[in-house]
Amino acid sequence: DAKTTQPPSMDCAEGRAANLPCNHSTISGNEYVYWYRQIHSQGPQYIIHGLKNNETNEMASLIITEDRKSSTLILPHATLRDTAVYYCIVKAGGGNKLTFGTGTQLKVEL
Amino acid sequence: DSGVTQTPKHLITATGQRVTLRCSPRSGDLSVYWYQQSLDQGLQFLIQYYNGEERAKGNILERFSAQQFPDLHSELNLSSLELGDSALYFCASSTGQGGGKFNEQFFGPGTRLTVL
Numbered sequence: 001d002a003k004t005t006q007p008p009s010m011d012c013a014e015g016r017a018a019n020l021p022c023n024h025s026t027i028s029g030n031e032y033v034y035w036y037r038q039i040h041s042q043g044p045q046y047i048i049h050g051l052k053n054n055e056t057n058e059m060a061s062l063i064i065t066e067d068r069k070s071s072t073l074i075l076p077h078a079t080l081r082d083t084a085v086y087y088c089i090v091k092a093g094g095g096n097k098l099t100f101g102t103g104t105q106l107k108v109e110l
Numbered sequence: 111d112s113g114v115t116q117t118p119k120h121l122i123t124a125t126g127q128r129v130t131l132r133c134s135p136r137s138g139d140l141s142v143y144w145y146q147q148s149l150d151q152g153l154q155f156l157i158q159y160y161n162g163e164e165r166a167k168g169n170i171l172e173r174f175s176a177q178q179f180p181d182l183h184s185e186l187n188l189s190s191l192e193l194g195d196s197a198l199y200f201c202a203s204s205t206g207q208g209g210g211k212f213n214e215q216f217f218g219p220g221t222r223l224t225v226l
Binding site: 032038041042043044045046049087096097098099100101102 | 112114141143145152153154155158165166168198200202207212214215216217218219220
């Protein structure tokens, strides 16, 4: 599975969009980009995933660059409850395990 | 609430001891995954079972073993415990075995193990 690089921490004002970047320059053609988050030692929670097209669901949007070497997770209106560690994971569609890096600690403040 | 349950929530034991962590997957899920989260190693995949059979293995120590029972619940057995085994242990479940079509993994609340 490809390695990912994320900033260790980010701050965001409540109500504003939180844009979390992820670099995965060695991603291969059959690998997906997944995002999970972990709120204060709770079990990780799936957010969204994509292959090459942008994706949106009720939680977030995922923007993947055309060359697929990087992506951005967008929380459109961040709330205090979105404070968490966000993990960007690259994994082949047929793979079993999730390989978590160090993630980005997002802090949403008033 | 993910639908995955883990017991116990907290476990405190001594070095050299053996413990068993239990996981009940979401209703209908056939795969169970175990992950360890320690301060120095982060979240690491240990092992996966699908419908009672071992499907994938990660960085699981020989002192650790797991199994999945006919009712699909799973147990992770940790023996000859060392101080470094202190960690959060998460169980996750998914519908399929992980291959092919995407199968979201749903994580339980974890068991916090403290080895003194």
